[in-house]
Amino acid sequence: MPIIQKGVVSWSGENPGIYLKSASDPQGDWQVLALYFRVVASAHGRGRGILLLGDPAAAAGYPAARNLCIGDNLELMDYLLTRFVPKFGAFRGREALPHVTLLQATGGSTDDRDPSQWVETIAAGDVSLSLAWKGLQRPLAADVGPGISATGEHRMYSLFQGAEKGEVRLNGERLDGVVVERDFLDGKLNSAFLAFAETWVEEGSQ
Template sequence: MADVVRPGKVDWTGDNPFIYLKTDPAGDWSALSLFFRVTASDFGPGSLVLTIEDPYDKRAEGADAPAPVRLALTDNEPLAHFLIDGFVRRFVLFRPATAALDALELVGGAAFTTQGDGATMHTESARAEERGLSLAMTWEDLDTPFAVDVPGPQSGTGQHEMFSVFRTAGAAHVTVNDAVLPGSTVERDFLNGPAQSAALALSETWVRDGGAEVAQA
């Protein structure tokens, strides 16, 4: 029988859905949001949801507008640091967002809930009761699942083989403290062709290439 075991260290496995929004379809991203539900890692299981508004700091100096949202909620802070430093910072759209990620407010002790029918709507929510903070991501009009095996050089970190099952969404939105962030998803090239910039990423597993190192919490 052929060897069916993949070499390399499994850094984490779980879910990693995303929503990327633009207020101007021809402009830069106005908000980048990620959700992680990790079932196994060196830091144990846990969840993390984060959003960074104006990720590339494009606001005019002195603009009379509220500060952009840079918020993350988690129930496992060491795991959250590991995911942010070892993965989020290396994802393509987040690489130019160093200042926004440095300003990210990470709040522990959050409680997480999942809602939806798995077809027309899916929502992942987090609430930090003691701080009165909440963050929710909602995907609508989910498409047929498809599986991917992304080799290390093409993966988000460039150092892991990544396996996942994706369900692209027809639309999506992000809610922070009951206020919906401005912006909409936009069509872009995705793994299986044009799709809106939001998808569920399920059963996602990141296997480290031999010799690669990932930032530790």
């Protein structure tokens, strides 16, 4: 493998997620899907944001449904929501995605003081989203080729770290659901996970 990877970097940064299922039906479909993005390099600039599909089957945005994205670079968020998120396994075919309401961020914070957990918060005026990963597990590194990556077009490098618990809050109210263990690449990973140093490379492009 060459020391310098050939291809175009589509974006690089952080992309943790929290996917929750019903406590009474852990084998059923996801009832809450949330992603955090902090992008440090892309053709659309840098930025951070949180995407929430609190009602994944509802063809409606916020406030009619709990489907929204708060970000500080809406051009970047729109790019991620149209080019990448629809190809992520848990998000494929979700009725909510085309209807997500984009809101310009007015503030936010990261709380990483406790090594056993990580918390991201972002707000747009009086609307706020918060994601918390608790009980962090052993990290693992992944090099995922185009044949098995989510997009089928990119090689993806990342460090993943599962969490025993994940909490999603909208305007301070915690959404119902539980974290489950799921198949992930050639192993297992909890559905609440950190994903750092994540880089998507479009191989064959210059």
